Amino acid sequence: MRIAVVRETREGETRVALVPELVGRLTTLGYDVLVEPGAGERALLADAEYADAGAVLDPDAVDDADLVVSVQPLDPGTVRRLRRGATTVSFLPVGQELGLVADLRDLGITSLAMELVPRISRAQSMDALSSQSLVSGYRCAVVAVGLLRRFFPLNMTAAGTVQPAEVVVLGAGVAGLQAIATAKRLGAVVRAYDVRAAAAEEIRSMGAKAIELDLETLDGAGGYAREMSEDRAARQRELLAPYIANADALITTAAVPGRTAPLLVEAATIEQMRPGSVVVDLAADSGGNVEGAVAGTIVRIGHAQVWGGRNVPSQMPGPASRLYAQNIVNLVTLLTRADADGAPTLDPDLDDEILAAACVTHDGVVRHEPTRVALEGNPAEERP
Template sequence: MKLGIARERREGERRVAATPETVQQLIGLGLEVLVESRAGTASGHGDDAYVLAGARVVRELEPGSLDILAHVRPLEPATAAALRRGAVTVGLASPSSELATVQALAAAGVTSFALELVPRISRAQSMDALSSQALVAGYRCVLEAAMRLPRFFPLFMTAAGTIPPARVLVLGVGVAGLQAIGTAKRLGARVSANDIRPASADEVASMGGTFIRLDLETAEASGGYARELSADRGALQRRLLAPHVAQTDVLITTAAVPGRRAPLLVSKEMVQGMRPGSVVVDLAAESGGNVEGSVPGQDIEVDTADGQGTVTLVGMKDAASAMPADASRLYAKNVANLLALMVRDGTLAVDFGDEVVAGTCLTHDGEVRHAPTAEALAVSGGPASRDATPGGAAPGGATKRESENKGVV
């Protein structure tokens, strides 16, 4: 069976769905691996490295000739339509925002697996691309902040005087937030954090941070996810956070609610209340933004309320792609580990009785199996699945991660 590794074409995307290391793993499954020329160049893997690993490098993939297509970013509708009926795709699909592609996959009879839908259970952790890429993004956020902050992160005691450590506040304690806390601590900053899920307090403490407790209702959904606050509760949250934000040198926001617009945690007035020279990094800028006024891929200078300086507001874009070598190393393993569940002796054996396989499946045999996406397509006039189950899982299947690694990413 032919497995194709696509060269990503979306602007800013530098990751690849397979590395030479995972090519060997995939060949070990009995697959013939075709790698599109220069697919791994941006992540440090040249064509020769793939050839040495046993892959065949081709100038351009022909979607219609492939049994399996692995990718990073969501496919274009035209690519989905060009796949043969019964082909399998594995990659990020962004189903809530890429309905045209989902419709094309269903219409073409493609069995697609969206890595965003990997059930959050212990057995599936090695396939969880959201968590692996959030780790990279959380780390990157701190580096971006450190490069822009006009002062040191760590404490310095010198003959010329003592320089106190920078104060870093992280809002949203999922995988990305925890990585941001750990990275800021390693750089020597004094770190505090907040999340609307009470279980996050122990996680923050385990990373060396201080948890900020607000007099706010618990907002934890099933599986440890955060859920959206009502409008009035959201406003109360911002009021309670305002004094903490004002005392911060670096603010990093990572909060997200799966399948929805990112919650607004920080208003423009809160940013203006920070000290001149402070830095705000909004990891959620691409999904609507946790910080009012953030723009993906742009630095914006916001005047402080006292008119004595500015605060730098950084809207993150393609955060994981900014570190393509290790991001690809992790992502490629996620892809290979998922395929290992579905390939036996070089033959596809898709078992929908497996909760991981069933939960990750987006489309199959002309139908949309992920219930929220099927409902969205039905509203927009597209096809909906009669067999779709909530969260995309098989009946009785888990769709969230167990207690470890709880939270938003």
């Protein structure tokens, strides 16, 4: 069995799907690991490290590969090089990649999307969304520290006392909690808000103060929040405005995979922040939590600098790659079963709830129902 590790080609992507220290985990399963030269270069991983770990450097690694692993979806040209029946594992934002999904279906490729791995206990070690959110949350806090032209911690000196920075974090998922923890470690006074009922206790467990609004909670499936009505969203923005206006730094992290990020903060609220204030919008890539934020750049709204995140985990490619690679190896282990003779074989059990949820295409069929409907329509709705 042959696993191919590709060099990422999408603009701005610096991560790699497998790191040298985990090559041995796959060879132990019975795989030959082939790595495209330079695959780890942008994550500061040399070709020689892969070779020393037992991988083979091969510019044609994907040809005749049984399994191809990557961070971003494969480009159409690479997909067409795959043999029928091969398997791909990567992030695969199906709503944005319908043409690629159609190619994978028509070419008989089995594709699994890392963002579709269900949020259940059994799948925690394969949850790449959480591992990459951990990196993003840390990075957000570091960006805020770098942009804010004042101390985060309290400083008491002979020349006087410097008060700590006031930080507000909106969203207390994995990224938000990591942003809270990092800002607290740096000595800031942190307040945070999330629409989920359990979030207040999670926020306090990080040492921050939970912002409690007189609004209904919005717990949804899979640990995510339910969508809110526009009336509730407007009331929430109104109630949060005084906290934001008093903050030195605002960090927003509210996002749900496959959906546009909710608008949490209007530009008029940012204009009320003090001179020198900083806003970090992690969700700028998916529409933004902050009105006026632009992914990949810094804009000025009123007196505040507003930093829009773009592919934030790639800004820390070393740790992000190591965490993602561990997720990949754990999923590949689940994909691998013993044949009748006891030899390992790549044979996904699509009755398994994890693989069933993550599988987008298999054997010429789109198995992910929302994507199938988007591509092929719903025959039941077309009947008279």
